[in-house]
Amino acid sequence: MNSVLNSVNDFVSSKSTKEYAKKELNAILWVALITITVFSLEKVFKLFRLWSKASQIPGPPCNSFFGHGNLGSRENFIDLLSVSHDKYGSVFKLWLGPTQLLVSIKDPALIKEMLLKAEDKLPFIGKAFRLAFGRSSLFFCSYDQAQKRRESLALELNGKMLGRANVIPKNVVDCIMERVDAIMSKGSVDCKSVSQHMAFTILGTALFGDTFLAWSKATFYEELLMMIAKDASFWASYRVTPFWKRGFWRYQSLCTKLKCLTLDIVQQCGKNYGLFSHMDQNSHIGIEKVGIKAASGAPPSNGVEMQDKLFSPELDGHLNEREEPCGNIMGVMFHGCIATASLIGSILERLVTDVEMQDKIYSEIIKVKQGSVKEDQNVEKMLLLLATIYESARLLPAGPLLQRCSLKDDLIFKSGVVIPAGAVLVVPAQLLQMDDSSWGSDASKFNPYRFLSKAGKDSDLVQDTSFTEEAVDPIQCSFILNDPNDNAAFLPFGSGMRACVGQKFAIHGVATLFASLLQRYEVRLDPQLANNPKSTTGPQIVFVRRNS
Numbered sequence: 001m002n003s004v005l006n007s008v009n010d011f012v013s014s015k016s017t018k019e020y021a022k023k024e025l026n027a028i029l030w031v032a033l034i035t036i037t038v039f040s041l042e043k044v045f046k047l048f049r050l051w052s053k054a055s056q057i058p059g060p061p062c063n064s065f066f067g068h069g070n071l072g073s074r075e076n077f078i079d080l081l082s083v084s085h086d087k088y089g090s091v092f093k094l095w096l097g098p099t100q101l102l103v104s105i106k107d108p109a110l111i112k113e114m115l116l117k118a119e120d121k122l123p124f125i126g127k128a129f130r131l132a133f134g135r136s137s138l139f140f141c142s143y144d145q146a147q148k149r150r151e152s153l154a155l156e157l158n159g160k161m162l163g164r165a166n167v168i169p170k171n172v173v174d175c176i177m178e179r180v181d182a183i184m185s186k187g188s189v190d191c192k193s194v195s196q197h198m199a200f201t202i203l204g205t206a207l208f209g210d211t212f213l214a215w216s217k218a219t220f221y222e223e224l225l226m227m228i229a230k231d232a233s234f235w236a237s238y239r240v241t242p243f244w245k246r247g248f249w250r251y252q253s254l255c256t257k258l259k260c261l262t263l264d265i266v267q268q269c270g271k272n273y274g275l276f277s278h279m280d281q282n283s284h285i286g287i288e289k290v291g292i293k294a295a296s297g298a299p300p301s302n303g304v305e306m307q308d309k310l311f312s313p314e315l316d317g318h319l320n321e322r323e324e325p326c327g328n329i330m331g332v333m334f335h336g337c338i339a340t341a342s343l344i345g346s347i348l349e350r351l352v353t354d355v356e357m358q359d360k361i362y363s364e365i366i367k368v369k370q371g372s373v374k375e376d377q378n379v380e381k382m383l384l385l386l387a388t389i390y391e392s393a394r395l396l397p398a399g400p401l402l403q404r405c406s407l408k409d410d411l412i413f414k415s416g417v418v419i420p421a422g423a424v425l426v427v428p429a430q431l432l433q434m435d436d437s438s439w440g441s442d443a444s445k446f447n448p449y450r451f452l453s454k455a456g457k458d459s460d461l462v463q464d465t466s467f468t469e470e471a472v473d474p475i476q477c478s479f480i481l482n483d484p485n486d487n488a489a490f491l492p493f494g495s496g497m498r499a500c501v502g503q504k505f506a507i508h509g510v511a512t513l514f515a516s517l518l519q520r521y522e523v524r525l526d527p528q529l530a531n532n533p534k535s536t537t538g539p540q541i542v543f544v545r546r547n548s
């Protein structure tokens with residue numbers, strides 16, 4: 001009897017357990033269904049919001065649901081922006097896909113406002129840096145993540161570095177000159193590779209100190225950095241990281257080699273010199289992680305003290321741990337080298353094609369040198385040289401667009417224009433820097449005098465190109481150098497919240513370099529190879545030693 005009762009009980013309890021399980025499963029399915037519905041509705045709602053807000057912005061009609069997906073080559077895209085701005089005004093939209101809105105802005109005042117309000121960078125840029133160098137704060141798309149590192153790097157670059165008499169120490173310039181001598185003993189050089197090497201040496205010594213000059217692996221490091229630069233955008237352009245592609249893993253192995261080399265140079269120069277200690281406290285953790293013994297025995301120095309002052313505990317704790325060791329260092333080396341090399345290349349190209357200007361700059365350098373007591377370059381007194389650097393940066397073809405977005409909030413301009421959150425904002429900097437309405441009828445010509453004005457009259461620009469010796473005489477001070485950033489259409493270093501923190505350092509560094517270079521050499525086009533139409537590396541140039 002008991003056993004019968006037991007089996008009835010078992011049957012009842014197993015039945016109620018099953019029912020309970022069934023009910024629970026139903027509840028889970030309902031919750032999942034509601035969550036998915038809410039999530040989808042939210043997405044649809046966001047999409048309608050984007051479409052309705054975007055409908056207020058003028059722009060070409062979009063024939064395909066997938067948007068203007070095929071925008072052609074870089075040149076075609078800039079042409080498209082130029083034509084569309086002429087047609088739709090200073091702000092227009094372009095659909096890149098059903099959910100991807102691009103808004104281009106060409107009005108200088110609106111651009112200034114936008115670059116101050118839109119704090120975030122495109123996730124694509126952050127992805128390119130993350131794939132190559134691991135997670136880092138500098139160059140991260142969200143401003144909140146990048147802000148502190150930006151501030152500490154800016155403080156170091158614009159404070160300690162610019163505070164020195166010469167932004168680039170004399171031994172570094174001498175090292176570059178020695179290399180130029182060595183190259184010249186073999187013949188002419190291509191403009192691109194010599195500019196790249198100069199930029200690499202300036203940045204390397206700024207980050208790692210003098211140890212970098214004697215580092216045996218520097219040449220390999222430079223080659224690796226350039227190989228990575230070539231492919232970085234390509235691999236970042238995949239929506240899903242292409243782990244299945246062999247080429248991607250080859251690229252990753254280059255990135256790993258670069259990381260090991262960075263850790264190696266960090267180890268060699270120890271904690272006590274260079275900018276690196278202020279950007280990556282994690283670098284020493286990294287050295288241990290990859291099995292290299294951390295630098296030891298170096299006496300505590302100013303660098304270490306400065307390091308403690310520069311980083312707040314908040315940054316040292318939570319955020320630092322999420323950063324890849326040396327990620328910031330590699331990011332700065334990468335961006336700084338490419339951008340500085342491009343500027344040096346642009347200056348060299350302008351100087352070899354405008355020999356008269358080169359001679360005037362040479363006279364200015366000699367005059368300033370004669371007036372100075374010590375070995376200081378005093379580049380801040382070389383107004384024509386600095387104006388030439390600004391002008392070469394203005395005409396720089398690299399980086400034709402500035403890109404921003406506001407990840408969370410809509411952007412509301414004073415004029416009432418509203419750009420929905422998440423839209424890609426672009427500034428066609430190249431068009432703007434060549435625009436007649438901002439630069440006058442000679443906007444496309446090389447004219448450094450546009451950055452000089454007569455002392456006391458800000459608006460009185462020196463348009464007269466017969467720049468006399470007296471005019472460049474710093475003692476007489478008859479001319480002043482305008483702040484290039486006064487013109488809202490001067491954007492080679494960007495502007496606003498995410499503007500380049502290396503602007504002053506790069507300009508002073510490049511000026512110091514050219515002051516030494518032009519003092520010793522005349523730079524000329526190689527007469528035999530000047531007109532070689534096949535050259536993809538810029539003109540072939542020669543450095544001719546000056547008599548003195």
Ligand code: HEM
Pocket residue numbers: 115121138139140146150153157332335336337339340341343399402403491492493494495496497498499500501502503505506
């Ligand atoms: C001629 C040389 C250089 C040029 C033309 C240049 C140009 C630029 C441009 C256009 C941007 C983006 C700005 C924006 O979106 O508004 C940028 C960002 C940046 N630059 Fe430079 N740069 C140069 C050299 C350097 C150097 C030498 C350093 C550091 C040592 C540096 C550090 C940075 C950093 C950290 C950012 C990122 C800012 C951020 O994402 O928040 N740059 N640079």
